[in-house]
Amino acid sequence: MAEIVLMRNFSNPESHTLDAYRASGGYAAWDRARAIEPAAITEEVKKANLRGLGGAGFPTGTKWSFIPKTHTGPVYLVVNADEGEPGTFKDRYLLERDPHALIEGMLIAARAIRCTKGFVYIRGEYVEPWRRFSAAVKEAYDAGLLGQGFDVVVHRGAGAYICGEETGLLSSLEGKKGWPKIKPPFPAIKGAFGQPTIVNNVETLCCVPPIVTRGAEWFAGLGTKTQGGTRMYSVSGRVKKPAVYEAPVSITLRRLIETAGGVSGTGRLKAVVPGGGSAAILSADEIDVTMDVDGLKAAGSMIGSAGVVVMDESVSIPEALMVLARFYAHESCGQCTPCRESTGWIYKMVHRIVDGRGHKEDLDTILDVAKRGAGTTICAFYDGAVGPYISYIEKFRSEFEALIPHG
Amino acid sequence: MTDGAPSTSNRTPAVQAGLSDPATIVSFSEAQLGEVRRLQSVYPDARGALLPVLHMAQETFGYISLEVEEYVAALFDLSPAHVHEVVTFYTLYFRERPGRHIVAVCHNLSCHLAGAPGIIAHLKQKLGVDPGETTADRRVTFLTVECLCACEAAPMAQVDDRYELNLTPEKIDRLLEGLP
């Protein structure tokens, strides 16, 4: 495997401490960044082709540049550590094993967007990651890294997948239920507490110190033409060595599965979820795709949060869809009508099919409902649900039909 | 340091607070009220501290009863309905007193593929309750939950604060034995 950037410190059992982080060259990037003009930092991140690693894949430097130049009030940096995408666990590792990398990334990003206060929104179930990260924040305060023009507030969520959506997260941070906000205005104009806000994923910000230290060209060179760097792939399901793997974004899905020890169970691949539960499923013959934003887009799926879930021949695709449909019905925030109503409806239909009580028109109804609802809601949650609804049925229709009596 | 999370822990609230009497008076101590004010000052708008203070309230009172909602609403000068919206939206706030321990088994995709249904069936049989219920002896509240993001070690569960990984029926049995 090529260069290890994000997981470079993981092998050290003390990697979460300030001493260990410093010993491996930590906070050198921050020292360097302090001497760079904010706009130049943003430029560097743009040139590095860093794209958001939380799900949407939006160019990070471009996002930062959306903060209005004329704004005189506070600007907030919010870290999305509300990891929750099914099949994804990378941010948990970063929070536990390299919390200072995130703090350093925040310091640099804050300088770039002229922000004096950052919030880290950690999902409520992440107790150990929260403890580790909070301890690191305390160390950083004690060492004078924080509190000198930039403060960090660690905030715990309370159990809601939708808070991983950036504006749902902001609503939640503001003490409300996590209903995503209608756009416009976008967070960079009016975000947390009504102020311009940048929301970045944990892993995204962890990429920033290496970019500053080693240069945009180096980072860009690790990836593809449209996306720089490496990223952390969470690989689980029917593979022999489920784990988080770092690789350049140009790696193929086939190679990634091999890296994870190959297919377990029957040993014969049936399908792969390439980018977390909300990504359209790929069949066994679609795995020669590169695992970057554009590669998976071209394959009709998405890289999302890079959660790879492997399914061998013995896996029931209808059952897998039922599990995900239950998840979307449970996690729909209830704000927009199409999502609120149809996630529950589709779950009922899929559940019925798996139970052997399906009607032959159910499959077409699900497909039609999903397609009609796609793109009609405030946030991307429903579109994320539509990915599996459609792809599981379209690519594995006969499996569903086999469960429908007189189908 | 400006920690937006209350400076205490998570889950197993009843055990930590040593509470057993449901008729506990809903009122924070002076020190806790100081912590509430500190949390409120940390956010640009005091309401930002609502989730952290609800976490605190749950640890203190065991769960978020309607009385607790009203109490917290008053601390934030919010209408109780708006606090109720928040409490009913999130899964980590208990609206009824949970058992002394929480066993929350993930039933999402990777855990499902790794045998979560078997783990859930085993727990049902061992505990004698369905997901969402609490054992008669109040020892365990058994839940099924969505992805807890430890899929590399599926099937898994959160038992109180801890992630318990690579579950097997045998491991479940040992875990349950370790829960007082």
Next chain:
Amino acid sequence: MAKLTVNGKEVEVPAGTNLIEAARAAGVEVPHYCYHPGLSIAGQCRLCMVDIEKTPRPTIACNTVAADGMVVNTETDRVRETRKSIMEFHLINHPLDCPVCDQAGECWLQIYYMKHGLYDPRMKDEKVHKPKAVPLGPHVILDAERCILCSRCVRFCDEITATGELGIFERGDHSEIGLFPGRELDNKYSANVVDICPVGALTDRDFRFQVRVWYLDTAKSICPGCARGCNIEVHVNRRRPHHAEGRRVARLKPRFNAEVNKWWICDAGRYGFGFVDAPDRLLTPAQREGGSSTDVTWELGIAAVAGALRRLPPEQLGVIASPKMANEDLFALRRLLDLHGISQAAGRVPTRVPGDEDDFLIRADKNPNSLGAELMGFGGDARTVLEAARARRLKFLWVFGHDLLASALSERDVLEAFRAVETVVFTGSNANWTSAHAHWVLPAAAWAEREGTYTNFEGRVQRFRTAIEPLGQALAEWEIVGRVMASLGQTLSATRAEHLFRQLVEAVPAFAGLSYPLLGDTGSPLAAAGAAGRPGAGAPPSEATSSSC
């Protein structure tokens, strides 16, 4: 200003106008549920999708600001298809219990299904069940299954009354609106949530199961409940009286007026119409002699007043008019008094306790026309007239409307005054202590039974129209005055309220320049009338076009 094209029609709208209003300005209706011009933008119902040129997919109109050069189309195939789908989503868990739903006939699920839905239902699974027929407070009842979670009611309580009683609890398709357990929706404006509820989720407990809305007739009116003069519609049941045990006024609904009440009215005003059909209505002229009262003809009743006017010197005649009377009544009365040189006249009766007031709509003065009364010379305190009576300077006293004992006046003083006067005449719509002690009762039509104008506390003159016929033989006060004048050989020269208004405009300088056409539906301020002569308050935003949505 922004110049844009909607369905091929060019339209110019003020900067910041959203596309629902911009389309409206172009005569195009964009269907919607959660959008309400009086509330913040929620963007939840997703029904107001339109196509904007160079935009990849349909966009919600409510949260899109009209921009110069924008080309908007509300009728592309994909917009129609999207709307149809959204309608299906709104209805899959809806109980479809229209036959027993009060909202039927004015339900925007029904209306939009017919216009934009018309799909074949595909939902075969068990619907989500939620609480039904839950009283939320004194006036409002909730059926959570019918609710489409548009959040208008929640936003109303957050943004308009700032009372925050309502919330949306739980999530996903189990979301439901409700109150904090144990609390009530009992703010002073609570029933507005019924008006803005586009479906049958929130209905009016008072109106519940009274009459189907398609049997209702409507008249534009003004709330007589206080000096604000909120614009309302009076909904009356003339066609199915047996459905409501003879109750004719079915309900009052707010009517949009940007200058007065926007989209809202208070509950006190909304439910203040009970007197119109109350059993204590005065139906026929009557004479009381000794302890008993006898119905008489109008001729006899009028003759009693006319006789007194003819017989007695003006200084022995006293009148207590009412600030609940219309400008036209007060003007007629003023003319009569002036013709006879009667100077003992008042209009104001002090209240026992000050009326409640807030910084929104509710005024402490519970009279709709105090300013009009003042301008017509009836601003004086009734105590001076009663004083003259007690001093035995009056032989005749004509009281309009007031229940003099339900006031701050001392009971002893009032009784003494009444005993000291030879003839007490009462004119009003409902019986009260005054009518019970009057020698003559001349029944007046209630405000909903006639037309006229009120001048609100800000000097805005507004018309109210006839919604129903007067009960029994009741007449508008100006007609009673007219009959008195006629029997004295004088002439009022008016067969309609408008005729009196014309005379009033000529005679009372403050009203100069006003006319019924000028007042239109939304009235006109006194001072501004002459100069600007503008009719009403301009085109109301879309919600004003219907009483319910």
